[in-house]
Amino acid sequence: MKAVVIEPLKENTLHIENVEIPEIKDDEVLVKVIRVGVCGTDKEINEGLYGEAPQGSKFLILGHESFGKIEKIGADVKDFKVGDMVVATVRRGDDCINCVAGESDMCLTGNYKERGIKGLNGYMSEYYVEKPENLVHIPDNIKEEAVLLEPFTIAEKTVIQVFKIQQRMVWEPKTAIVFGTGPVGLLTSILLKLKGLNVYAVDRTEHIDDAKAEIFKRIGINHINSKQENVIDKFKGMQIDIIAEATGNPIVFNECLQLFGVNSVIALLSVTGGNFKTDIDVAKLNYDMVLNNKLIVGVVNANKSYFISGIKDMQEIRDKYGDILEKFITRRVKVSDFNNSDLQKANFELKTVVEFE
Ligand code: BGC
Numbered sequence: 001m002k003a004v005v006i007e008p009l010k011e012n013t014l015h016i017e018n019v020e021i022p023e024i025k026d027d028e029v030l031v032k033v034i035r036v037g038v039c040g041t042d043k044e045i046n047e048g049l050y051g052e053a054p055q056g057s058k059f060l061i062l063g064h065e066s067f068g069k070i071e072k073i074g075a076d077v078k079d080f081k082v083g084d085m086v087v088a089t090v091r092r093g094d095d096c097i098n099c100v101a102g103e104s105d106m107c108l109t110g111n112y113k114e115r116g117i118k119g120l121n122g123y124m125s126e127y128y129v130e131k132p133e134n135l136v137h138i139p140d141n142i143k144e145e146a147v148l149l150e151p152f153t154i155a156e157k158t159v160i161q162v163f164k165i166q167q168r169m170v171w172e173p174k175t176a177i178v179f180g181t182g183p184v185g186l187l188t189s190i191l192l193k194l195k196g197l198n199v200y201a202v203d204r205t206e207h208i209d210d211a212k213a214e215i216f217k218r219i220g221i222n223h224i225n226s227k228q229e230n231v232i233d234k235f236k237g238m239q240i241d242i243i244a245e246a247t248g249n250p251i252v253f254n255e256c257l258q259l260f261g262v263n264s265v266i267a268l269l270s271v272t273g274g275n276f277k278t279d280i281d282v283a284k285l286n287y288d289m290v291l292n293n294k295l296i297v298g299v300v301n302a303n304k305s306y307f308i309s310g311i312k313d314m315q316e317i318r319d320k321y322g323d324i325l326e327k328f329i330t331r332r333v334k335v336s337d338f339n340n341s342d343l344q345k346a347n348f349e350l351k352t353v354v355e356f357e
Contacts, residue, residue: 178201
């Protein structure tokens with residue numbers, strides 16, 4: 001079968017390899033891949049920045065945003081049947097207390113593995129094998145957008161965790177700012193809007209493509225271009241309850257710190273690149289956070305519970321806004337044509353997907 005592979009920690013090694021179709025054990029299922037989403041993590045792995053092949057292997061099969069159909073089930077598998085549509089989770093935990101409790105996204109040791117990223121092959125191959133506990137059923141009405149479920153779970157975890165933490169007080173959030181209009185930022189904006197907030201999505205792109213423009217319009221998200229408008233001036237004096245940072249840009253994080261209000265939360269969803277140094281006044285930050293009960297929270301990965309609740313929210317988005325999530329897919333590439341330059345181009349697309357059928 002065809003598989004999209006890279007050689008970890010080397011630059012631009014992405015290519016198609018022919019590999020054996022994996023065999024299933026009695027407690028496993030064989031999934032026929034329909035499509036896999038491409039994300040910034042894949043691009044960075046192919047740039048050699050991180051990534052780890054399975055033990056004893058030279059290559060890592062890429063891809064962690066999956067969507068497929070069950071082709072075969074092992075004799076002991078109960079909850080799935082042939083033909084079921086599924087998405088697989090990404091992280092496989094170790095034996096720390098969090099992983100054992102089903103919270104591998106909160107792994108205490110860092111000794112987890114991640115499919116398509118760290119020590120385990122990903123889903124960009126015609127078939128993959130998985131245990132049922134790492135799969136979720138996809139209902140028919142969201143099958144076209146289900147490939148977005150994995151990035152959607154990051155938004156889902158963010159919103160659920162922020163609301164959970166804020167149970168520390170009477171909290172009626174009204175206004176949110178989301179920095180970044182890539183898939184994770186935009187999905188977070190949509191979800192916050194679904195939860196009833198007034199949402200401002202901030203980016204600094206020169207040109208807003210049609211897909212994004214339609215998403216802003218149909219969902220009713222306020223779009224702000226920070227190159228044209230000064231965000232600090234724009235929000236001065238406004239009570240901002242939630243700020244989500246989905247750009248990974250340290251300058252933007254600095255702006256978040258200036259914008260967050262009394263009893264409010266900053267959620268950080270992206271890894272900050274580079275070594276930008278700033279002279280943040282730590283004493284002032286401490287003073288301000290204490291006196292105003294402010295909170296900064298980091299959010300990475302998502303365990304299965306967020307895939308399950310994410311499906312419900314995706315269905316609600318479907319009911320309320322129709323096919324809007326399908327608009328995220330702005331480029332489709334056949335697996336046999338997928339190469340290094342597609343990964344470069346993926347940066348300029350809202351979502352590129354690799355098609356296997
Ligand atoms: C994935 C997460 C993963 C993270 C770090 C992201 O692209 O969505 O599931 O934990 O990369 O490897």
